[in-house]
Amino acid sequence: MIKRNLTPLLTDAIAHSPAVALLGPRQVGKTTLALEIGSLRIGGREALYLDLESEQDRAKLAQPELYLADHQDKLVILDEVHRAPALFPVLRGLIDRGRRAGQTAGQYLLLGSASLDLLKQAGETLAGRIAYLELTPFTVSETSAIAGDELWLRGGFPESFLAPSASRSLRWRQDFIRSYLERDIPQFGPRIAAETLRRFWTMLAHHQGGLLNTAQFARNLGVDAKTAASYLDLLVDLLLVRRLPPWHVNIGKRLIRSPKVYVRDSGLIHALLGITDKENLLSHPVVGQSWECFVIENLLASAPDSVQGYFYRSSGGAEIDLLLTWPDGKQWAVEIKRSLTPKLERGFYAACADLKPQRKFVVYPGIERYRLAEDIEVISLAQLASDLAGLNLRLE
Incomplete structure (x- = not known):
């Protein structure tokens, strides 16, 4: 176990x-x-x-x-x-x-x-x-002895992650989605056509990590904006989708105020998009957004409950993928890169100049931990998740 x-x-x-x-x-x-x-x-x-x-x-x-x-x-x-x-x-x-x-x-x-x-x-x-x-699906700190990229590809639901083969894992996730649409979701709200909700869920997977545009989703589904918003609320309440809120601060700049939307489990994203294996995933347009959400979900699951997650983006291009904020106002800035040789864009430096976070990290798929600059650390997802989990246990 x-x-x-x-x-x-x-x-x-x-x-x-x-x-x-x-x-x-x-x-x-x-x-x-x-x-x-x-x-x-x-x-x-x-x-x-x-x-x-x-x-x-x-x-x-x-x-x-x-x-x-x-x-x-x-x-x-x-x-x-x-x-x-x-x-x-x-x-x-x-x-x-x-x-x-x-x-x-x-x-x-x-x-x-x-x-x-x-x-x-x-x-x-x-x-x-x-x-x-x-209780979230499995995280990298729980499966570090097994995982590699399997956790990212299959997602963290135990039956999917521990399936004896990739095909069985994918089949389980497809059945899970069908079961939710046809049996579970009708228990929690007004009757919604399973096919309509599947289309909406798939749209969210294609839109992974994008800014929420309810009106666009509504047009694509052929429903009104209020109905599309209710579909999203339902998937959020069922803990299947996350709305990552933007960070607001009065710094005299125009900030993006729409939340980002993520399908929370990476394995479900891949099942919704028909991605069967790692080769398919690495050549798919969603690969970067899938990795970004995988990192965000693992870090938020590992962090103490008092830590809140946001993203930061200004109209001028300053951006931080994940801003971890403590109750005392301390902040960690996390940039997420799916590259073994990560390079930071000007937007990250501009955002850090705006917010002055206490610590700055670049999460990448490698294993070596090193400094990219005096105050910026390149770190693996497993290492940063472990650091946050350690903080969690000390706070308890």
């Missing part, structure tokens, strides 16, 4: 919070991780697992307050909890009852395949009683 970086953070959250929500797209490994954590008996508690997609387990919760009250001495794991929104007020009452009895942590672990319904319900009902964590 590949050890997940989130394990110590999840263990700590369960030890200190009465409820923890573990969010992530389907098939990302939430259930496997939850059962592994349950076997640790945190605080001496056994784990009770209930899958709310199982009719048998849903039947146990016909009277949820009575059933869960009988198991308040256990860590109750509720999988696909967004399917039972009526549970949240019950959980609030049980948590408060447990607090009065001296049980202040480790009561419920809630697993959800989307941020949307779970956050909407829990945010209103369990405020002050719940901690949130997101």
Whole structure:
């Protein structure tokens, strides 16, 4: 089993919070991780697992307050909890009852395949009683002993990454996309034609890393802008697409204010575009944008939760691919290059002159770490992700 970086953070959250929500797209490994954590008996508690997609387990919760009250001495794991929104007020009452009895942590672990319904319900009902964590697909720091470019090509979903062959990996991703379109997405919102949403998702893959232009997407789909925006919101809420916000600062220059849009998992990008192997990928026009998103997703997954990711671009051409910003105002500027001999353009220097970041990095596909200038370091993705993960553990 590949050890997940989130394990110590999840263990700590369960030890200190009465409820923890573990969010992530389907098939990302939430259930496997939850059962592994349950076997640790945190605080001496056994784990009770209930899958709310199982009719048998849903039947146990016909009277949820009575059933869960009988198991308040256990860590109750509720999988696909967004399917039972009526549970949240019950959980609030049980948590408060447990607090009065001296049980202040480790009561419920809630697993959800989307941020949307779970956050909407829990945010209103369990405020002050719940901690949130997101489980992403595998990252380079988790798979460094195996990966090479396989993680970039196949993406980080466990079944895709660990498939016995490239063809099986691609088939799994194609089936995953079809399952989302035909079965999973209809659970979360109004009925959307699967073929229309597939076209939209594929457009996003072709547009990978580009500035959001909702009106253009709407014209291409033959729908109005509001409808196209709702499609994008849905894929963002399902943790499949990222809107990377622009950094705004009053420096007397005209700044780009539209977000960039990325399909978050590189393997899904390649499946949507019909890219079957590394040779196809390296000759495809999306190769640079695919690599850029792969780097951004890995770095944001590795960074502490308090670190926010942005990009910076001015109308004059100053640009930073990824700007990592700490709560105290400290910033790291990251330029992303798919070249073993990376060279920086004038726009990066101009952007750094505007923002004066504390550290500057160029992420490239090589393994050597060296200085390109006195204050600019060329570094591999694995090394920078490891540095950020180390910061994360120290902060915890």
